Amino acid sequence: MDVHRVSNHGQMDYNFDNMGPKQGKVLPCQEDRFDSGLDSLKEDELVSDFEEMRVDPRDHSQESEPWRSAVTEDGDTPLHLAIIHEATEHALQMIKLSHHHPFLNIHNHQRQTALHLAVITEQPLLVEKLLKAGCDPRLADNCGNTALHIACKRGSLACFGLITQNCQRYLTSMVSFPNYNGHNCLHLASINGYISLVENLVRLGADINTQEQCSGRTALHLAVDLQNPALVRCLLDLGADVNCMNYGGFTAYHLTYGRTNEVIRCQLFEKTAQELRELPESESDESDMEELDLSEDELYDDIKFGK
Structure with missing residues (x-):
């Protein structure tokens, strides 16, 4: 395994207490990836490399271990690789020897920490051990997603529960913090249709009427979309405000125009203020309404930051 020394173990991604999302433009975000080490190591090579690293649980007295300084060309540490390859025992050993050590928060070239990877690969045991060992849940990857964002995006109830139960100190800010697309955890859970996560987030204090930062849609707008x-x-049962408008002046009921689901239309018609049921005059053309009917991937492509 071609490795080099980590020059700055103390380097951390931004967190909620000292920085916000990057400004200037929307950064391109790929799907959650965890394959940065897969091409560099075969299964047999991985086992031999772990053996050579000699992660010895008896060496508690040593502050610095050689395996803490090893990284692949993609920035993955041995802990990243153990999680990626589901080498659970090796991962648990490294976590045990690294309680509250900066090693736990090292990120790879996609700015993923071990905690991100444990959620992506759906390994709740490692999520719990990492959090209890001092892994920082506030760190964001190169799309601005924390581990909680990823759990909400993927619908991982187990990982969601572990993160929220073990991070009470930061829970309010973690739940509300937006990623680089302007989505907080409630928006991601809504976009992906995870109703149980939506219910849990609201119960934990998420503002149900928070507007995503690109076009001002609430979770209710997204559900209609x-x-x-x-x-x-x-x-609606949780108390969403039907009269809340997005940045274009549209309520959730307005978004039912041109769409076929009568159940949704009826649900919103009954609760929307009478004066807000008609479309704004300038937007009543059929051609204008086509702009509202965007696919999930196109919801925010026309919004640019920094202008």
């Missing part, structure tokens, strides 16, 4: 009547009903 996705034509998800069960989610619409859930959000």
Whole structure:
């Protein structure tokens, strides 16, 4: 395994207490990836490399271990690789020997920490051990996603529960913090239709009427965009404000125009203020309404920061 020394173990990604999302433009965000080390190591090589690292649980007295300084060309540490390859025992040994050590928060070239990778690979045991060992849950990857964002995006109830239970100190800011696309955890859970996560987030204090930063849509707007009547009903039952407008002046009911789901239309019609049921005159053309009917991937492509 081609490795080099980590020059700055203390380097940390931004967190909620000292920085916000990067400004200037929307950064391109790929799907969650955890394959940065897969091409560099075969299974047999991985086992031999771990043996050579000699992660010895008896060496508690040593502050610096050689394996803490090893990284691949993609920035993955041995802990990253152990999580990626589901080498659970090796990962647990390294975590045990690294309680409250900066090693736990080293990020790879995608700015993923071990905690990000444990959530992406759906390994709740490692998520719990990492959090209890001092892994910082506030750190964000190169898309601005914390581990909690990823759990909400993937619908991982187990990882979501562990993160929220073990991070009470930061929970309010973690729940509300937006990624680089302007989505907080509630927006991600809504976009992906995870009703149980939506319910849990609101119960934990998430503001149900928070607007995402690109076009001002609330979770209710997003539920209508996705034509998800069960989610619409859930959000209404949880107290979502039907009269809240996005940045274009549209309520959630306005977004039902030109769409076929009558259940959603009826649900929102009954609760929307009478004066807000008609579309704004300048936006009543059929051609204008086509702009509202965007796919999930296109929701925010026309919004640019820094202008």
